[in-house]
Amino acid sequence: MMRPSAHRYIGLSERWRAAWRSFRIATWLGWQIESNWTDPFLFAVYSMLKPLASAAILVVMYGVITQAQFQHPVFAYIYLGNAFYIYVGAVMTGVSWAVIDDREHYRTLKYIYVAPVRIPAYWLGRGVARFLTGSFAVLITLTAGVLFLRVPLHPARVDWPLFLLSLVLGVGALALMGLVLASISLRVAHHFFLIGEAVAGALYLLSGAIFPLEVLPAWLRPLGFMMPITYWLELIRRSLLGDAARAFPTLAGFSNGQLLGILTGLSVLFALVAAVVFQLCDRQARDRGLIDQTTNY
């Protein structure tokens, strides 16, 4: 007879294996869905155009008002914040849109639910494709900034370990926020736009992505300090710009280690929130028969 502790150990191991398998297959599936609708050239143009246009809006706004003073540190702050913010929309949309896509477009969510698939791992896997295309878009946006707008980025001056660590932690936090949205998507109707992008558009305001949080009214600032994105973008700016990033006042009082600690803590918090919200929405969706609903208003 198997000891209870050994049984639990094997169960956990099997669950992790199932989660990994779900994640891996969903990653492959997500990539196929995202990329195989056209030829590679058009796909590359598609992946570039959207983020470049988004950056160009800010460049034009800034250029019109400041008479094109692109060498000012504020411009680098805005440009880098906006460039890396691409990940926010990409990862959150990638993870959360899978629910609507599977439920109402491919109508496969009900089959996925009855298959031996770990649903959260599956959704996270579906987000990987957008993370990859998002990475491409970030790279293109940064290159355009360095080449045409003289954003002060020099590979030799970049703090690569801090950059990579921040990137991994930040993207992880975004994936967990995407998971929260995916769970909520189980309960709501098909929106005519992408919920992930809508939420990313809203968090644009609160995360200090394109302006220091000091510009916000005092009552809104605490919300900004609750967002992991705020600390993540600060770390990314510090790792890429070095001392120039310290000119921005918002988080100047925090060391890199403190920022990493806060980002990790908030990521753990979002993991807990994601787990609770998933349990809740999943149960409600099952109870109310929403797993295979279609909403075509």
Next chain:
Amino acid sequence: MGREGDSFWAPVPKVGGWRLFLKTVVARAYPRIIGQQRERSWIFFDVFLSILAVSAYVFVYRAIGAPEDYVGFVVIGGAMTPFWLNVLWSMSSQLYWEKESGNLALYIMAPNSMMAILLGMALGGMLGTSLRAVAILLAGSLLFHVQYTGGNVFALGVVFLLTLTALYGLGMMSASLFLLWGREAWHLANLAQEPIYLLSGFYFPVKNLGFWVAVVASMIPLTLGLDAMRQLLFPAGAATGFLPVPVEVAGLVVLGVLFLVAAWGLLRYMERIAIREGRLLEMRR
């Protein structure tokens, strides 16, 4: 058999001609309006999140010391954003989505005009989205203390209606195109957000993009509509305007007629393809 039974077996009165056309318009507009109000989450995502997104651009302008009229420009752009999203996702890609979910075949088989269905979608979307646009406009104006000139309200109303007519005409036209393109269409709709926000000058006067870029961008009715509305609403509007308002009004009239005629022609073409090749119901996944 009693009276109830008689009425059950009595033939259903049928309508045709313009009555059927109008009934179809109303029937398709109804779920769109009701659906938009029924889904509480939509109201949250549409209005509250839109206000937050608009606010981000307002604070960018404040951070770099822009004149206050630019804050108003952003609020107007933000209020018109739901119309563009509605045209993209609920007009242009709607028939494609209906095909994927199995409704398109029913639309085509039903003895009504597809043009009436598109028109119903457009009118329903326009009305439902107007409520959101008004909410964003009111909230944005109150939050950021936007000052409007008490200018020509009639001209403003004309510009707004012409903009929506041309915009939804574009949506009706592209619904057929998107349907023919299949899966690519969905991605094209997704692509047509930020690039159009840029080209149409949602957050800055389109004049800043240069004359010829603005001319090309004027193919999107929101470019001329936004520019004309800003000229009528803000003291700095005339100085930052792209073309004189009467020229922009004439442009909107031309675009409206062009898109509605093109929508009618493309629908006929699409229906011919449906009969000849049977491509409309294929699922290219």
